[in-house]
Amino acid sequence: xxxxxxxxxxxxxxxxxxxxxxxxxxxxxxxxxxxxxxxxxxxxxxxxxxxxxxxxxxxxxxxxxxxxxxxxxxxxxxxxxxxxxxxxxxxxxxxxxxxxxxxxxxxxxxxxxxxxxxxxxxxxxxxxxxxxxxxxxxxxxxxxxxxxxxxxxxxxxxxxxxxxxxxxxxxxxxxxxxxxxxxxxxxxxxxxxxxxxxxxxxxxxxxxxxxxxxxxxxxxxxxxxxxxxxxxxxxxxxxxxxxxxxxxxxxxxxxxxxxxxxxxxxxxxxxxxxxxxxxxxxxxxxxxxxxxxxxxxxxxxxxxxxxxxxxxxxxxxxxxxxxxxxxxxxxxxxxxxxxxxxxxxxxxxxxxxxxxxxxxxxxxxxxxxxxxxxxxxxxxxxxxxxxxxxxxxxxxxxxxxxxxxxxxxxxxxxxxxxxxxxxxxxxxxxxxxxxxxxxxxxxxxxxxxxxxxxxxxxxxxxxxxxxxxxxxxxxxxxxxxxxxxxxxxxxxxxxxxxxxxxxxxxxxxxxxxxxxxxxxxxxxxxxxxxxxxxxxxxxxxxxxxxxxxxxxxxxxxxxxxxxxxxxxxxxxxxxxxxxxxxxxxxx
RNA sequence: GGGGCUGUAGCUCAGCUGGUUAGAGUGCCGGUCUGUCACACCGGAGGUCGCGGGUUCGAGCCCCGUCAGCCCCGCCA
Numbered sequence: 001x002x003x004x005x006x007x008x009x010x011x012x013x014x015x016x017x018x019x020x021x022x023x024x025x026x027x028x029x030x031x032x033x034x035x036x037x038x039x040x041x042x043x044x045x046x047x048x049x050x051x052x053x054x055x056x057x058x059x060x061x062x063x064x065x066x067x068x069x070x071x072x073x074x075x076x077x078x079x080x081x082x083x084x085x086x087x088x089x090x091x092x093x094x095x096x097x098x099x100x101x102x103x104x105x106x107x108x109x110x111x112x113x114x115x116x117x118x119x120x121x122x123x124x125x126x127x128x129x130x131x132x133x134x135x136x137x138x139x140x141x142x143x144x145x146x147x148x149x150x151x152x153x154x155x156x157x158x159x160x161x162x163x164x165x166x167x168x169x170x171x172x173x174x175x176x177x178x179x180x181x182x183x184x185x186x187x188x189x190x191x192x193x194x195x196x197x198x199x200x201x202x203x204x205x206x207x208x209x210x211x212x213x214x215x216x217x218x219x220x221x222x223x224x225x226x227x228x229x230x231x232x233x234x235x236x237x238x239x240x241x242x243x244x245x246x247x248x249x250x251x252x253x254x255x256x257x258x259x260x261x262x263x264x265x266x267x268x269x270x271x272x273x274x275x276x277x278x279x280x281x282x283x284x285x286x287x288x289x290x291x292x293x294x295x296x297x298x299x300x301x302x303x304x305x306x307x308x309x310x311x312x313x314x315x316x317x318x319x320x321x322x323x324x325x326x327x328x329x330x331x332x333x334x335x336x337x338x339x340x341x342x343x344x345x346x347x348x349x350x351x352x353x354x355x356x357x358x359x360x361x362x363x364x365x366x367x368x369x370x371x372x373x374x375x376x377x378x379x380x381x382x383x384x385x386x387x388x389x390x391x392x393x394x395x396x397x398x399x400x401x402x403x404x405x406x407x408x409x410x411x412x413x414x415x416x417x418x419x420x421x422x423x424x425x426x427x428x429x430x431x432x433x434x435x436x437x438x439x440x441x442x443x444x445x446x447x448x449x450x451x452x453x454x455x456x457x458x459x460x461x462x463x464x465x466x467x468x469x470x471x472x473x474x475x476x477x478x479x480x481x482x483x484x485x486x487x488x489x490x491x492x493x494x495x496x497x498x499x500x501x502x503x504x505x506x507x508x509x510x511x512x513x514x515x516x517x518x519x520x521x522x523x524x525x526x527x528x529x530x531x532x533x534x535x536x537x538x539x540x541x542x543x544x545x546x547x548x549x550x551x552x553x554x555x556x557x558x559x560x561x562x563x564x565x566x567x568x569x570x571x572x573x574x575x576x577x578x579x580x581x582x583x584x585x586x587x
Numbered sequence: 588g589g590g591g592c593u594g595u596a597g598c599u600c601a602g603c604u605g606g607u608u609a610g611a612g613u614g615c616c617g618g619u620c621u622g623u624c625a626c627a628c629c630g631g632a633g634g635u636c637g638c639g640g641g642u643u644c645g646a647g648c649c650c651c652g653u654c655a656g657c658c659c660c661g662c663c664a
Binding site: 031033034035036037038039040042051053055056057072085086088089091093094097114115116117118120121122123124125126127128129130131132134181184185186204207229230231232233234235237353354441447448449450451452453454505549559560561563565 | 588590593594597598599600612613614615619620621622623624625626627655656657658659660661662663664
C-alpha cells in the first residue's frame with residue numbers, strides 16, 4: 001500500500017518477515033556511524049527508523065564513499081536486501097531492530113544543509129528553544145514525537161467523523177467569510193475590496209449557521225469547524241482552532257449529552273482507553289461549592305467545605321469578617337501533614353495571588369496541633385471539620401467569588417505537591433444548570449454567561465426579569481480531568497423570546513434586526529426544537545496525546561503573541577494592497 | 588493592558604562578589620578505524636554574551652529602556 005515508483009516499503013515497516021527481500025527505501029538520514037570499512041545509516045520516515053548497512057561485502061566502493069559523506073537529514077533512496085541481524089547485533093530499542101538493509105546502491109535525492117536545530121537527539125538531550133522549533137517547524141515536525149501526535153490527531157478526526165456519521169449526522173460546511181458578531185471575543189476582520197469600508201469577519205464559531213441548518217431541516221449536522229478568536233493566548237488557546245461542532249433537532253439536553261458521550265468515548269477508544277458511560281454529572285452550583293471551579297478535576301478528592309458555623313465559636317480573628325455573604329471555606333487535606341512549612345507558605349501565596357486575604361492552616365500530628373491558627377483549635381474541634389491525625393486544614397474567608405477561585409488553585413497546588421494516586425485515570429463529568437446570566441465585573445448588571453442563543457431553563461423563565469441571577473440555562477459543559485472539553489446548549493427557538501434576550505443585552509430593536517434579522521426571520525419560519533455542542537478538538541487531541549501544549553498537536557501553530565514564526569505572519573501589507581481595500585493606516 | 592521567567596558558539600548549557608585571552612557537551616570540518624546503534628579515538632574551526640543606552644578605571648554579570656519566546660492575571664458570549 002505504501003509502495004510507489006521510487007520505493008517498495010517504508011523504513012519503519014521492515015520486520016523479520018521481509019528477510020531475503022530486495023527493497024527500495026526513501027528516507028532521511030537520522031544518524032550516521034562511520035566505522036571506516038563499514039558505514040551504518042539510520043534511515044527515518046514516518047513509520048520509524050531502520051538501520052542501513054553499507055559494507056564492502058555487498059556495496060561498491062563508490063556506494064561506500066557516498067555513504068561516508070551522507071549528511072544528517074539528507075533524503076536518500078536506498079536499494080538493498082533485508083537481512084537478519086546477527087543475534088548479538090540486534091537492537092531491542094528499534095521496532096526494526098531484528099533486521100537491517102544491506103544497501104547495494106544509494107542515492108542522495110535531497111541533499112541537506114546542516115540542520116539549524118537537531119532532529120535526532122541523544123538520550124536526555126533537551127529540546128531546542130520553542131522559538132527555534134517554531135521557526136524551523138519543517139525540521140521540528142520530523143521528530144517522531146510530533147509525527148506521532150499529528151498521526152493520532154488524524155485518527156481522532158477520522159473516528160469523530162465515523163462516530164457522528166453512524167449516528168446519522170451530516171457533515172456540512174459553513175462560511176469562513178462571515179459577519180461580525182456584537183458580543184463575545186474580538187473578531188478577525190477581512191476588509192472587502194468590492195465594498196469600501198465593509199468587512200467580513202472570520203467565524204468565532206458556526207453558531208448561527210448551524211441553527212439555520214436546523215431550521216432548514218437537516219436534523220443532525222456536524223462539522224470539524226475552523227474557528228477564529230482575536231484574544232490573548234495561553235498554552236491551551238490558539239487564535240485559530242478546530243471544533244467538533246454538532247447540532248441536532250427534536251432533542252433535549254439528554255439527547256445531546258448522549259451524542260457527545262458517544263463521540264468522546266469513541267475518541268478515547270481510538271487511543272486505546274475504555275471509558276464507561278454514563279459520565280458523572282454535577283450542577284454548576286455543586287461544582288463551584290465543592291471544587292471552586294466549573295471545570296473540576298474529579299480524579300482527586302480534597303473537596304472544598306463550608307466551615308463557617310464550625311469555626312464561629314473559636315473566635316479566630318482571621319475568620320471574623322464574615323459579613324455580607326462571606327463564608328469560611330477550606331480544604332481538609334488528608335495526609336497533608338507531610339506538607340512542609342515552605343509548601344504551606346507557597347500555598348498561601350497562591351491563595352493571595354488569586355485574591356484571597358490569606359490562608360489559615362492547622363496541622364494535626366497526634367495530639368499536637370500547629371499552624372497559623374493552631375492555638376485556637378482542639379483535636380475535637382478539628383475532628384468536627386473532618387481533619388484527622390496527619391491531616392492539615394487549609395482555610396480562607398471571604399465572599400464566594402473570592403474564595404472559590406482561590407481554593408480551586410490551592411486544591412490544584414495541593415494535588416500537584418502531594419501527587420496522590422488518582423481515583424480514576426480518565427475523570428469525565430458533565431456540569432449542568434449553568435446560570436443564564438453572570439454579573440458584569442464592572443457594573444454588576446446581568447450579562448449573558450454563555451451566548452445569547454441559549455434557552456433559559458423552563459422552570460426559571462418567569463424569573464428572567466425579577467431574579468436574573470437565579471435563572472438557570474439549558475447549558476452544559478463536558479469536563480475531563482480539570483479541562484473543559486466543550487460546551488453546548490439547547491437554543492431559543494421562539495423569535496419573541498430571542499428578541500427579549502437581545503433586548504436584555506442592551507441592543508436596540510433596529511440593531512437587533514440589522515445584526516440578527518436573518519436568524520429571527522428563520523426562527524419565525526418554523527424552527528424545530530434544537531440544541532448542540534462543540535468539542536474543542538485541539539485541546540482534546542492535546543489531552544489524549546499527553547502533549548504539554550496545543551502547539552504540539554497543531555502542525556503550524558502561532559506563538560503566544562499570535563505570530564507565525566515559520567512563515568512570518570502577520571506581515572506589513574503592501575501600500576497598493578491597502579489602497580485596493582480602501583484602507584489607510586494611521587501611525 | 589499588567590506581572591513573572593528566559594535570552595552566552597549551529598544546538599543544549601556553565602560562567603563565582605564586576606577583573607587576564609568567555610568555557611563544556613554536542614553538532615560541524617579534517618584524520619584513523621569492518622559490527623556500530625548517542626560508535627570510539629586524534630586534531631581543528633566556530634562568539635554582535637538578544638538589541639540600545641547608562642554606571643564604572645573596567646560590564647556576559649549592576650541600572651534603565653526595548654525586542655523575542657514561554658508561563659500567569661485581565662481577556663476568551
